[in-house]
Amino acid sequence: MDDMLDNAVLVFRERGFHATSIGDLSAAVGLPTGSIYKAFKDKRAVFLAAFDRYVSVRGEQLRKRLSKGETGYDKFRIALTFYADSAQSQEGVRGCMVVGTAAGIATFDEEITTKVKTAFERNENMLRELILLGQSDGSIASRIDAAGVARFTLCLLQGMRVVGKVGASKAQMNAVVEQALKVLQ
Structure with missing residues (x-):
């Protein structure tokens, strides 16, 4: 199931929800349309499962x-670099499923809006915690507004x-990473 969802994630990232058809998903996952409908109620259900899989996999990668970081500053830099790496070459062109969802369909579906908000809140909280860690270990200036810089x-x-x-x-x-790190000094 994870392999199927990983392939569905790629299609949704590249094409978005609205431009993805069940036929596109069928071709990507290597299953007949009927099998997709047996496993999932509709395209939206495939999307929701793929979205959850994407968020889970990306979270684990991060x-x-x-x-590998020792200080809060190191970990903050690693987080920025993780996103910088994701924003270039083929990975960058595929795009972020969370961002694409926020821009494309979140306002039309309350459940999807909640999933996007939760993903953003989780990332913002993680960034705030890294700043607070850096402030406690002395690697990030104590004058920094952790919540404000995390949101920024x-x-x-x-x-x-x-x-x-x-x-x-x-x-x-x-x-961009180098400029962003200057905010912590």
Whole structure:
């Protein structure tokens, strides 16, 4: 099931919800349309399962990277770099499923809106916690407003994903990371 959802995630990331047909999903997951309808009620149900899978996988990837950091500053830099890496080359062009969903369909579906808000809140809280960790270990200035900088950074990271959709270079995204880190000094 995870492989099927991973393939569905790719289609939804590239095409968005509205431009993705059941036929597109069938081709991507290698199952006949009837089998998709047996497993899921409709395209929306596939989308919801794919969205949850995307958020879960991305969260685990980020947690693994963050575990390599020693200080709050290191971990914050790792988080920014994770998003910068995701905003370039083929990964960047595919786009972020959360950002695409927020821009494309969240306002029309209360359950999907809640999922997007939850994903954004989780990321903002993680960034705030990294700043607070850095303040406690001395690697981030204590004068920094942790909540304000976390919100600013969330907006920056999601903007990076939008810019990446139309093709951002590694150098461009790394420059964004370097500028963002100056906020912590």
